[in-house]
Amino acid sequence: AQSVAQPEDQVNVAEGNPLTVKCTYSVSGNPYLFWYVQYPNRGLQFLLKYITGDNLVKGSYGFEAEFNKSQTSFHLKKPSALVSDSALYFCAVRVLVRYIFGTGTRLKVLA
Amino acid sequence: DAGVIQSPRHEVTEMGQEVTLRCKLISGHNSLFWYRQTMMRGLELLIYFNNNVPIDDSGMPEDRFSAKMPNASFSTLKIQPSEPRDSAVYFCASSLSTSGGADEQYFGPGTRLTVT
Numbered sequence: 001a002q003s004v005a006q007p008e009d010q011v012n013v014a015e016g017n018p019l020t021v022k023c024t025y026s027v028s029g030n031p032y033l034f035w036y037v038q039y040p041n042r043g044l045q046f047l048l049k050y051i052t053g054d055n056l057v058k059g060s061y062g063f064e065a066e067f068n069k070s071q072t073s074f075h076l077k078k079p080s081a082l083v084s085d086s087a088l089y090f091c092a093v094r095v096l097v098r099y100i101f102g103t104g105t106r107l108k109v110l111a
Numbered sequence: 112d113a114g115v116i117q118s119p120r121h122e123v124t125e126m127g128q129e130v131t132l133r134c135k136l137i138s139g140h141n142s143l144f145w146y147r148q149t150m151m152r153g154l155e156l157l158i159y160f161n162n163n164v165p166i167d168d169s170g171m172p173e174d175r176f177s178a179k180m181p182n183a184s185f186s187t188l189k190i191q192p193s194e195p196r197d198s199a200v201y202f203c204a205s206s207l208s209t210s211g212g213a214d215e216q217y218f219g220p221g222t223r224l225t226v227t
Contacts, residue, residue, distance in 0.1 A: 032213040043115070043202050043218030044154075051213040090154065094213070097166050099144070103153045 002027040004093050006102035013081045014110050021076040021105045023091030033074040034092040035065055038104075044090060050074060061085070081109045113137075115219035117203050123225045129191040132222050134203030136184050142208040143186050144216060145178055149199045160186065161208055193226045200224070 004025045013019045025031060032051055036044040048059025055067045065076045074091060086109045091102040116135040124130055136143055145157040158168040163180045171178070175194070180186045190197055200223050204216040 034215060036216075036218075041221075043204070043220050044216075045218070046215040049213060049215055097159070099156055099159065099167075101154045101156070 002093075002095060002098065002100060004091055004100050004102040006089075006091055006105045008105050009103075010106040010108060012108045012110060015083055016080050019076075019078050019081040019085070019107065019109070021089050021091075021107060023074045023076065023102060025072050025074065025091075025093050025100075027093055027095045027100070029095050032094040033065075033067060034094070035059065035063070035074075035076050036090045036092060036101075038088040038090065040087075047076070047089075081107075083109045083111050085109050115203055115205050115217055117201075117219035117222050119222060120220065121223045121225075123227065124193055125227055126194055127192045128226075129189065130193045130197075130224060130226075132188040132190075132201050132203075132224070134186045134188070134205075134219060136186070136205035137217055138184065140205040140207050140217070141183070142206045142214065142216075143180060144204040144206075145186070145188050146202040146204065146218075147199045148202060148221075154202075157188070190224075193224075195226045198224055198226050 034049045035047040038044045048057050050057045050067045058064045063078050088104045090104050093100045118133045143160040148154045157170045158178045159166050160180050178188045200221045202221045204218045206214040206216045208214050
């Protein structure tokens, strides 16, 4: 079965430190990969996507993600976390007409 | 642009009643998605339309749920009869779907449904 896994329910990081939110996938074919962020009482907002080409993708608010085909991973990263980055982050995969979202990782940036 | 518009923002209804959720796509977008979010089950894709045609409805829970696109810019999600386990936040999202398929989705603010 095709799936997306976000192994950490919550990630805590100190403000100013680098952050990583993990995502791995198990799909057939070549997927398109996405990251979304959800702030409280809001809908999801698009952050970045990987289609093809350079494995390092840059997105909104200083976030970037690294595609690793051999490890089937698409981890979200940011060099220096801000308190305002605290939110719920979703990894998503599109394969053909199927969209699959991960369960979400809550990021808490501590001042 | 106003973004994806959903109405109502909050709905409280009694078990057995019909509920209709509404969504207006971003102008020019041609794909429409309905999602349900709960603490227990996370974010679930219910149905996905492209150019008014349902493409993937495998997430629709049961026959009590139905979704339509009466025109290219508007969609409804109907639950009849509603049950307490339908209580959730329902999101609508739209995208401009190209042949490549790597299109990001734009989400509405959601409708919080409570069935008592």
